[in-house]
Amino acid sequence: MNAAKRRAIFERLREDNPQPTTELLYDTPFQLLIAVLLSAQATDVGVNKATRRLFPLAPTPEAMLALGEARLTETIQTIGLYRTKAKNTLATCRILVEQHGGEVPQSREALEALPGVGRKTANVVLNTAFGQPTIAVDTHIFRVANRTRLAPGKDVREVEDKLTRFTPPEFRLDAHHWLILLGRYVCKARKPECARCPIQDLCEYPAKPV
Structure with missing residues (x-):
């Protein structure tokens, strides 16, 4: 061509x-990151259904850690691979709090260092949350x-x-x-x-x- x-x-x-724009529902870069992390092998409709319940309970990485694995797992159990995703979500939140002041980093290297975050997820966050011309x-x-x-x-x-x-x-x-x-x-x-x-x-x- x-x-x-x-x-x-x-x-x-x-x-x-x-x-x-994305069809995933989110208000902040953190919520977008979590929504994309949850979207692997799941539809945006299914993810949105879960995050409508999740984000009011845990809108920040600190609140997500306070929610705990059992409650998080229960909240997202309608999504495929929800147990693994719950573990990755909490591990990611811990790194965000301990290493990035609770903020989502704006570099590919730092994003891909987060559990459950690969190149495609990093590209989506860099593009949609931070306006970088990446293509996922x-x-x-x-x-x-x-x-x-x-x-x-x-x-x-x-x-x-x-x-x-x-x-x-x-x-x-x-x-x-x-x-x-x-x-x-x-x-x-x-x-x-x-x-x-x-x-x-x-x-x-x-x-x-x-």
Whole structure:
């Protein structure tokens, strides 16, 4: 795919959704971090259901530690892998309090040092909480990037690197949100809904309807 077509794709996505954002509910960078940590192998809808109960009880890392593992586990038990996530959440909160003054760090290295936080989670927090032009690649974005040929790659890191390199700077901050929403609601895994796709004529998916 050439640069002109990539630019046209992002222009079209921006026109369709000028101010995209995450569908996770949060009020602070800490709450976003916890919501993303809880979202592994879970839907945003499921995470939001749990955090609506959790965040009023524990809106800060100090309050989360005071809540304790038993109460935290009980509160998030509707989410997959909830026991492991509860342990990681409390371990993360302890590090935030002891090493970062209760604040979420704004560097990738410090974020990835937190239990349960990998590159994708760090990218989401850096982008959504702190306005850094990172691109977090999940299964939706991996599929869209490969299917459309926008940034094909054999693994998520290759796709991330290509998207970062190929996305024009003015679109980089919002690229993650546009692509994940496209993959979640239009360019679906089993059957892409090409007829209502805003970039259907620009997409290079060989199996799309003509």
